[in-house]
Amino acid sequence: MSALHDFDTWEPLLTLLRAEHADRPAAGAGHLAGSISSTGWSLPLSHRLPPRGQPAVPRDRQPVARAAAAVQYALAAAGIREAMFAADVAPDGRTVLHVFDAGPAMESASGFRHPSPGTLVLVEGAVAEPWRRLPAPTPGAVPAPSADPALLERTLRERLPDAVGATEEEIATAEKRLGVTLPEELKALYRVTRVCPAGPDGSGDWEADSAEPADAESAVGCELTSLDGLFIADTTRRPGPWQYAATEAVVTPPDAAVQGLVGSPGWIVFGSNGGDDFAVDLTPGPRGHLGQVVLIDHEQHIGAELYGESLTDLVLSRFENRVPVSRHEQRSPVTARIGDHFDLVDLASAAHPDLEVVQIFHRSGAPLGLAPIAGLPRVRTLIAHPGTLADPLEITGLTGLEYLGLGPDEWRVLLDAGAVPRGLSAACVEVRGDEHPLTVVSVANDLLALRDRPPIAHTAVTGRLRP
CATH class of the missing domain: 3.80.10 (Leucine-rich repeat, LRR (right-handed beta-alpha superhelix))
Structure with missing residues (x-):
């Protein structure tokens, strides 16, 4: 039997929970329940602030953190990412502990207000409809009037006189890898600089220190991706758990410059601001321009924001004083x-x-x-x-x-x-009351059985909590 199913592993945590809920009625009228994963927990414990004038206790020194750590170590040893639990505690301390191991068909339940199996994936590999949505065609889209590859290249050569750019063969190799033809503005940028550091043997076009990439960032106005590091911001780059993805929707109003997609085969990421990505957009919205620059917010599950009508316009201003045009919240x-x-x-x-x-x-x-x-x-x-x-x-x-x-x-x-x-393709057992997890997991496993999906494993352990 693994440590995860050993009563001693859970005893410190259950003791804390029992003390917190000491005013509960006698056994049979309630239960203690929660969930723990390798990165956190959802437990019925109040958050108490320290007395005025006293510093907060670091999390790793808090009793609940120490108690939960024992379970987290057991999870890691068993190769299980998450477990739900329920404990029926009698007045004399006799306890029946139910441990439910998250199976491969169960998305994370962490963060749920009440213990819940979370989302059950009934079709392996299935994703929500917005993650399957492809861009709508915009055959009339053209580059913005400010797009000027020749001016962009001249400007960057003036700012980076010592940089070594990519050859036409290297650009063609990048296009083959990405499966898309790079827009002329992006080609002009990489003809000036590949943003490629020196190799371990000292060969290459850049010095070993960080001065050259920093110069490129200053010249362009953002953290520039190397030619070899260009990537397509399609839906695989933006995973969406069903819990959130099922409630999202792709909405692109008739006057939108950017399509409200999760990702697009036409979003070519060439830089960042240290957190969010900048992409050249080859699949603009109805009122957008071919090759416009969009910002992909790392905190959002869906959509992108218009950042500039062309790469030329942004580089000439070094990306300064730009406010993203927010997508429509319709x-x-x-x-x-x-x-x-x-x-x-x-x-x-x-x-x-x-x-x-x-x-x-x-x-x-x-x-x-x-x-x-x-x-x-x-x-x-x-x-x-x-x-x-x-x-x-x-x-x-x-x-x-x-x-x-x-x-x-x-x-x-x-x-x-x-x-x-x-x-x-997916389902969720919504828990908004004090249902016993045994009831909830029974329903969840019946749903999984309909599709021959792996069930949520249940182990019952008995023990006695000290006074």
Whole structure:
């Protein structure tokens, strides 16, 4: 038996949790539950600030960190990235500990407010629709009037008189590797400088120190990528966990300069600002220019922002005094959030032929029927918090679902009726109450069994906590 399934490994953590919840009723009326991964944890512990005038205790010296570390070491030793747990503790300290190992079909549950299996991937390798979306064609797109490859090259040669640029053969090799023809402005830039440091034997065009790359950065105005380091910012460069990706939508308004994509085969990344990427855009939006420069925000799951209409214009100003033109935050009518704290309070207000994503949060009044959105052709995501649906079987009227999030009771209705949508690629058991993880994992494993996916392993361990 591994240390992960040894009661002694968990005892310090369970003791802390028991002390925190000492006012709970006797056994049978509740349980202690949470999740722990190699990088963090989600535990029912309050965050206490230190008394005024006293410094905060470093995290690695906090009791909860020390207690959780024992479990994290056990996870690492067992080769398991994450585990959920639930403990039923009797008044005399007798404890039944349930440990649930995250299997390959389960996305991370870290950060969930309540212990949850997270997203269940029912089709191996499946990704949400926005991650499959390709750019719309823009056959009328042309370079901006400010795009001037000859002027760009002359300017850079004046700023970098000693730089050695790429040969036409090297540029052609880069194009073959990327599978795309580089725009003339980008070719002009790399004809002046390859941004290539010297090799270990002292050969090459650059000195071994960092002065030359720094000069290139100063001349261009951003951290420049070497010719060999150019890459395409397609969707594989921007992974999207289903938990977030299922609620995203690609929206490109008619007046947009940049398409609202996750990634594009026409976004060629040539530099950065130390965190975000700059790319030349060969797949602009309806009002954009061919070869415009976009900024890809590393904190966003989707979209890019217009940074400059041409590379020439940006280099002439050394990227100074530029404010990205933010993408349109147009959610409705493509996505709908319904609940007391949102603009929409019913499904009739959300019904639209373009509707793709529906999220139903807790709201006042009776549970909702799904009739207003039944048959809409593009609805692919439905997330309904426990108790918000009048009849879960109405989900059968949503024939295009690829992601479905429901409470345990609602899932049980579908499972018992054999009505789980066949087209689902991923699913989530929404937990918003004090459901025992045994109940939640039972539902999750029944869903995984429908697609012959690996189940969530469950191990029960008994022990006794000291007073």
